[in-house]
Amino acid sequence: MGSSNVAGDDADPTRTPSTSGRGVNLGPVLEDTPPRLRFTVGPCPQKFALADAPGFISSINDALVRHADAQVDSLEISLVFGAPFQLYLPSIGGYAREHPHAELIEAEHVRGWLRYGMARAAKSFILVVPPCPPPPTTTIRRQGSGREAAAAEAENEGMALELPASAIAATMALTLGNATLTLPAPADASFHALTELLLSHARIDDWDRLSKLLSSPSFPCLKRLRLEYLVGVVELELGVDELEELTIVGSRDLRCLVVNALCLRTLCVTDCSSLESDKGELAISAPALEVLICSNMCMFQGLQFDAPSVREIGKLPLWTHGHRHQVGRNEASIWIMKHCTAAHRLNLHLHVPQFMRDYLVVRLQSIQVWWIMRAY
Incomplete structure (x- = not known):
């Protein structure tokens, strides 16, 4: 064997x-x-x-x-x-x-x-x-x-x-x-x-x-x-009062998530790209929620969020450029941060498109060359 x-x-x-x-x-x-x-x-x-x-x-x-x-x-x-x-x-x-x-x-x-x-x-x-x-x-x-x-x-x-x-x-x-x-x-x-x-x-x-x-x-x-x-799984609507931890990873077709859970303390939603579409919806009602980890955010129009006791937020996305729904998605992420007043730990995922990264690398290299030539 x-x-x-x-x-x-x-x-x-x-x-x-x-x-x-x-x-x-x-x-x-x-x-x-x-x-x-x-x-x-x-x-x-x-x-x-x-x-x-x-x-x-x-x-x-x-x-x-x-x-x-x-x-x-x-x-x-x-x-x-x-x-x-x-x-x-x-x-x-x-x-x-x-x-x-x-x-x-x-x-x-x-x-x-x-x-x-x-x-x-x-x-x-x-x-x-x-x-x-x-x-x-x-x-x-x-x-x-x-x-x-x-x-x-x-x-x-x-x-x-x-x-x-x-x-x-x-x-x-x-x-x-x-x-x-x-x-x-x-x-x-x-x-x-x-x-x-x-x-x-x-x-x-x-x-x-x-x-x-x-x-x-x-x-x-x-x-x-x-x-x-x-x-x-295109839509998932969960009403489980005794549920304490919910993790959803890599459900690529999921564009609508509705959670109503009185005892939920930890919610983790990652790599669910369809939530970012113009039809994405995220509705969370969890009065006992303490930890929210969410790497995919819907547009502000599709957001309903009632979780006043959140103390930790992780992987919340913000975009600088390059996403056609970036304004609405950033607005939703910022709204969550503003309304989670009990949070004492925040982790943001800042998305910078590759063309912007390449541009910054070129600019930094040119500045470095300029300083070297000036030194001589």
Whole structure:
């Protein structure tokens, strides 16, 4: 297995169980009762042999079959290399380093892992899947209903997954390899124990359902919500009274964000470029908000902001030149600063276009040359 980590129940019985779940194991290891299952490819591709990948994936499925009727304490399946330099690059829809084992991960594998983790993991469920390599260019035969044709097209472009309607875990982190994700109806969903949710790298086929699901009574204990690199989410309207932390990163299609949360203390919105369009809207009502980090600002006409207790503002954008909406966006940023009278820490991001930077460099160089010639 190289340095991949596996946790489960078929190891050498003479081996002392590890409390961390880390180590080099050729078979799963029983840890605690109920067991904690952990499968990871490790930090970098150099330490994970591609020849071991088929057996590694099979070991995951085999371990879950052996625990099919049992509840586990936690389940982690992490198939993305975890080294700090392994950055996700939105421009290419992939990571800085390739994942050659990605083509071995079938949609049915991921569907089974999702079903098992949400039904059997009592405390935490972590699923991290790399993007599948694009399939060869093919012509999609559109047969049957429009829904069937859309599903066929999604499967051609990548995985098509359905989020199960319930989970028993308290914390859940799903990184789904840019799969198309169908969400359950809010009336059918039950996530009553969930306090922390990360949903990332997915294409949402119904953004209106996402808002209704997260704002429904299905999530009565949700405290921390993080949404990363979601495609297709144009509008997001959240009304979650118990929510304390909300982070939205890299949702490039998001142009309307409405948040109404009585207990929200931290709000972070970064790399959501569509908020800067002439249709961008940002409406925040959070009387307990203390930390606001917002790198994308809508125009002043689209801003509604009621958060009088903000004490820290970060990455607030201001433009010098070069943005066609810079006046309206700067006006919105300045309005927020003026109305956050309790703030004691402020971090601004001043945007200077490249042509202005080049001009300043040339001017500074010419001044330097002038002083040198004058000195002689």
